[in-house]
Amino acid sequence: MTKQAKAAIDRSVSHNEIVTLDYAYEVATDLSAESEDSVEANGVTEYWGTRDDGEEWRVHLRGVSVSDRQIRALGEEAVEAGDLDMANVCADAINGDERARAKCDRAIRDAAAQS
Numbered sequence: 001m002t003k004q005a006k007a008a009i010d011r012s013v014s015h016n017e018i019v020t021l022d023y024a025y026e027v028a029t030d031l032s033a034e035s036e037d038s039v040e041a042n043g044v045t046e047y048w049g050t051r052d053d054g055e056e057w058r059v060h061l062r063g064v065s066v067s068d069r070q071i072r073a074l075g076e077e078a079v080e081a082g083d084l085d086m087a088n089v090c091a092d093a094i095n096g097d098e099r100a101r102a103k104c105d106r107a108i109r110d111a112a113a114q115s
Contacts, residue, residue: 005030005059009049012057020044023063025106031059032098045098068094071104 005027008019021027028045032038035047048058075090086107092100 001030001034002026005034008059009034009051009057012059013051013055018046018058018060020060020062023061025102025109028061028102028105029099031061032102038098066105066108070108071101074104074108 002024004021004024008021008027008031011017012019023045031047035049037049038045038047040046043062045061046058047060048056050056071090071093075087075094078084078086078090089100089103093104
């Protein structure tokens with residue numbers, strides 16, 4: 001787990017507060033793995049969970065990932081290029097899989113950085 005994700009969870013527990021961070025792919029991936037669930041609304045993804053010691057935590061990431069429209073376009077491009085693995089990841093992302101969404105986000109951001 002990244003130091004930033006761990007620190008956010010620890011602060012949420014120790015201060016009994018919702019911690020808000022700017023979006024980062026690695027942090028989103030870690031929070032997704034640690035959380036019981038998450039929801040995205042208005043550009044913020046809210047993660048929550050319970051640590052092994054029973055303490056509850058909440059962390060929000062703002063400026064969250066790319067839009068469904070961008071993910072659909074990536075999926076269509078992947079099909080055209082014969083990359084069925086990425087096309088399936090995009091479909092999973094559209095259907096609510098946070099890890100798949102993070103992978104699509106990373107691919108789209110990487111492509112944008114190269115152009």
